[in-house]
Amino acid sequence: MPNAITTVVFDIGNVLIEWNPEYLYRRLIPDETERTSFLASICTPDWNLQQDLGRSWKEGVETLCALHPDKAELIAAYSDHWHDMVPGEIPGTRQLLEELGSKGIPLYAVTNFSSEKFLEAQDRFPFLRTSFLDIVVSAEERMIKPDPRIYSVLFERNRLDAGTCLFIDDSIANVEAARGVGMRAHHFTSADILAADLRQLGLL
Structure with missing residues (x-):
């Protein structure tokens, strides 16, 4: 039997906020x-x-x-x-984030982002500053997903068990890397599909 999922880890770009040059x-x-x-x-x-x-x-x-x-x-x-x-939020995902938080589920983020632009994004989208217990930002660690080491930073810094974490990312490479280090992972395509997966896991 797989471990019960108790913790949710979000990507940010194209999961919570849209980004497209x-x-x-x-x-x-x-x-x-x-x-x-x-x-x-x-x-x-x-x-x-x-x-x-x-x-x-x-x-x-x-x-x-x-x-x-x-x-x-x-x-x-x-x-x-x-x-x-960055035209705005991805429809529906912040609401899922807030619902998870209201249920007391520990929330984290691992994101490929420059330090400078991430601070600007947090100023523009305040929920990025207040929703997570910890955020692993690639520029600060000098490593990017799908490098498995960036997930290890999350686990070691927060004493998390990979097997109890659900990771959500729009990149299949990042999803596969997360699975490779023992996390359950969801390939994000829409908030509706994510919500269904969260309900199936008993998180919503």
Whole structure:
């Protein structure tokens, strides 16, 4: 028999708040082909992940602008207008978070996020500051999901048993990594499907 789930661990981006560079760059680069090329070859996911690993946005932007001076304004916009990529909360998920909290279920988060932008996100979405007993932020640990070590930070810092934790993430790679370290995991696609899983586990 698997352990009973007593603790819930949330990802944040695209689980609790939406994030997509397309929202910003559809305005800045209306041509779809040009926009796709820019986000695939200049402001790439790997470049963005370096900020999630702890590189400052100032250094990240300056480094990339030096390589592509003709795109400097578009590159700087990734940081300067970051909030345009975050239109708001994912519908329904914060309500589930609050319902779990009202039942006394311990809540944690493990997120790939730059330290700078996460502080800004917490200012904009105060529930990110108040809902969790602890938040493991990749930039502060200098490691990112799906690296198994980042889950170990959560367990060791909070004396948690992986087998009693449910992890929720929109990335299947992160979900599989969580399962690999002994957690139960839910691949997030919608609040309704998550709610059904939480009810099945007896958490709601």
